[in-house]
Amino acid sequence: MTTTTEAVPTPATAGEPLRPHAEQVYAAELTALAAADDRPRPPHWRLSPWAVVTYLLGGVLPDGTPVSPKYVGSRRLVEVAVATLATDRALLLLGVPGTAKSWVSEHLAAAVSGRSTLLVQGTSGTTEDAIRYGWNYARLLAEGPSDAALVPSPVMVAMRTGAIARIEELTRIPADVQDALITVLSEKTLPVPELGDEVQALKGFNVIATANDRDKGVNDLSSALRRRFNTVVLPLPAREEDEVAIVSSRVAEMASSLELPAVPTAVEEIRRVVTVFRELRSGLSADGRTRIKSPSATLSTAEAISVVTSGLALSAHFGDGQLRAADVAAGLVGAVVKDPVSDQVAWDEYLEVVVRPREDWAAFYRACREVG
Structure with missing residues (x-):
């Protein structure tokens, strides 16, 4: 009797991912834009606001390199979204399901920070740990609170590196958990009282959130939190x-x-x-x-x-x-x-x-x- 054993593919041989991140798929365009971009860039931005808009809406660079459109819609709407990220206001992309909110969010983060993976997926079960930080409980029990035992959230990582954090389906997160964002967005700090310390956001940090009000189980944003966002409504295509x-x-x-x-x-x-x-x-x-x-x-x-x-x-x-x-x-x-x-x-x-x-x-x- 003979048996055959099929080799299990390793990460190096498993082939391409089914759904690569935006910064992977469009790496060549982002590199070409960065090389041709001679406009002022906000701190820690990979591209200038003008180049970010060009990346999203498409165009032709001075050297003839084509940039494919990632979003078809109002240019002014995209300019407002990008300009918001260059201020101290966070960006809320609002619209009915299927209006490319997540798509635009991912591409904005990829163009601004070169990384779209600092993501919090909002659900009814999302806890404060996903927005603030958690703990490695084995180390916590063995050593007590320490930097080594702390598990940073995507938001904390973005604050430490001056990058864009993304929060999907913000209104699906319970209201008391949403409010954990208030100090982050207003003071640009994240207190860690267990260590008697805090994380101060570097320049370039901001948050892009998406939300819609058509699904069941929606938790409205408090007025205090809504004031800290600039809301851009993405419509269905007009034509x-x-x-x-x-x-x-x-x-x-x-x-x-x-x-x-x-x-x-x-x-x-x-x-x-x-x-x-x-x-x-x-x-x-x-x-x-x-x-x-x-x-x-x-x-x-x-x-x-x-x-x-x-x-x-x-x-x-x-x-x-x-x-x-x-x-x-x-x-x-x-x-x-x-x-x-x-x-x-x-x-x-x-x-x-x-x-x-x-x-x-x-x-x-x-x-x-x-x-x-």
């Missing part, structure tokens, strides 16, 4: 063409990361998915003639990206390699119908009143009805 461009770009990136074959005709179905989402969000058909019920789902750009990516996987592995209506129908119905009663009614009405009369959408109508 259909912008949303199609965003979805196309992100789907191409994700398909490359997942090693899915390229689908040359994806644009037609991407535009169809975007049209469906926009009509259902607005409660009005694209021609403005028909009013329809809106489902409870957000139907954000991020969800459109997910629907199309799932369709690409179906087309690549179980289809003919060409993205078709049937490939996106299943994911689309799942994205729209969250409530099996009220959302199903809205979806059925939309299919009959808006989709069915469109002759060039006949295959899409049939595919959605088959899935349903």
